[in-house]
Amino acid sequence: MSDKSAVHHVYDGIEEHDNVLPNWWLGILWTTLVFSFGYWFYYHVAEMGPGQLGEYQQESAEAASKVADSKPLSDETLLAMVKDDQATASGRQLFQQNCASCHGAEGQGLIGPNLTDNAWLHGGKPVEIHKTISEGAVAKGMPAWERTLGPTRVRTLTAYVLTLKGRNLPGKPPQGEPEQ
Ligand code: HEC
Structure with a gap:
């Protein structure tokens, strides 16, 4: 690991590296970003789905x-x-x-x-x-x-x-x- 990344700091024998983020981690990051954008658009911008309040009102009316x-x-x-x-x-x-x-x-x-x-x-x-x-x-x-x-x-x-x-x-x- 240490050969791929530049050493940023060494302090008291502890080395801080600038590692490339692992793909699984980046995958989760991008998935949550895309999901939250879609969620925000669906419920708050286009108002295509009923929000929590809307669902509550619908269910209590039923x-x-x-x-x-x-x-x-x-x-x-x-x-x-x-x-x-x-x-x-x-x-x-x-x-x-x-x-x-x-x-x-x-x-x-x-x-x-x-x-x-x-x-x-x-x-x-x-x-x-x-x-x-x-x-x-x-x-x-x-x-x-x-x-x-x-x-x-x-x-x-x-x-x-x-x-x-x-x-x-x-x-x-x-x-x-x-x-x-
Ligand atoms: C296609 C046209 C049309 C639609 C749509 C319609 N109505 Fe009517 N409605 C009439 C007509 C014409 C009369 C009068 C019937 C008669 O002369 O006996 C009437 C009569 C009524 C009456 C009785 C009024 C009285 O003086 O006794 C009520 C109450 C009523 N409608 C409610 C509704 C409701 C509620 C809806 C929707 C679910 C509805 N109507 C949809 C045409 C319609």
């Missing part, structure tokens, strides 16, 4: 909806979901993806009725709204969503629609019966 699903469907269980910010936030997201094209981004109505007013074609009680979303009014152009989105998302969407109720945004004029 756990919460499993608990919610095991409860029987009633006005009370649906109204309880309205108070759950995480449920209504994911409901809002689902609404933007699946419903906004017909009901407007804020639920003010477009092709489909205004969901922020007091008038309902199919009833404004939580379980009635759930039924409309789940089974649709297919002949009138409202798809049945339980088939495509599944029961959890239909409940989440119902909770979100209940938050729109009574906002009375200007949009499509009221249709149906005013709720008592």
